[in-house]
Amino acid sequence: MAELEYAPIPRRFFHFAHLICIVGLTISGLYIRFPFYQGGMTFMKWAHYVLMYVVGVNLILRIIYCFFTVDKSAYKDLAIGLKDIKNTPAVLMYYGYIKDDYPHIAKYASMQKMTYDLFWVLLFIQGFTGFSLMWREQLLSWCAGPFGGVAIAAAWMRVFHYIGMWIFVIFTTIHAHLSIQEGYPIMKHWIFWVTPPWLKGEWEEMLKKGEAHH
């Protein structure tokens, strides 16, 4: 068995790249919709176009990494089963300050798994709706009928793309808050690459109990 860490370097790297890209795409995307200062459109569009390719390549590499490397079983940490769903009320009671703890049945709690799954599914949706604004005929002609033509379909894709941005922004706001409040030392590990000495032991315990995979 290869020696692995709680979060191996490639995972921290992909995550960091995602973070930078999503923040950059949100700022540049919001500027494209609401030009909040004068004369930045060329730069902001350019930034959005560069970052969208970077985030796309990053996503593809992340997926290759999670299926074909030594770390390939870790994707199971994101699988949602019946026991996760059954545990959700207990997790909500904890976050609602009603209970002091909840049963730890997996590395990530159920809503945490849902958020992480949502992130990559949503990124595909942003990719499709985004590229369909550039390559309208190629990407939209097969489904333009019900919308009443390619131009109107593209106008809808633009709204979907914008709604997608809000879902990203809202979930990232929650995700960042909880990662700081609930896992400050682990947040430092992921974002600032500072590894607390006890992290490895903690994680090996999780592996032993079958709560995490690698």
Next chain:
Amino acid sequence: MNLLEKVNIWADILGFGFWIVVIAVFWIGDFAVRIITKRFSKKVLGKEDVKAWSIFKYKGPVEHH
């Protein structure tokens, strides 16, 4: 106003609206409750409470022998 225009405006209202609510509930509200109840990082560490003022100096659970 056609449907597309309505959805556009509602996306603005609900997007900004929910985001502000989430910031108020989490970044401000939840943080305030954590300070009042002094409940920090308990779940991840599972071992001890971390007090509000020491969260940024926290080095991980203390070994008890």
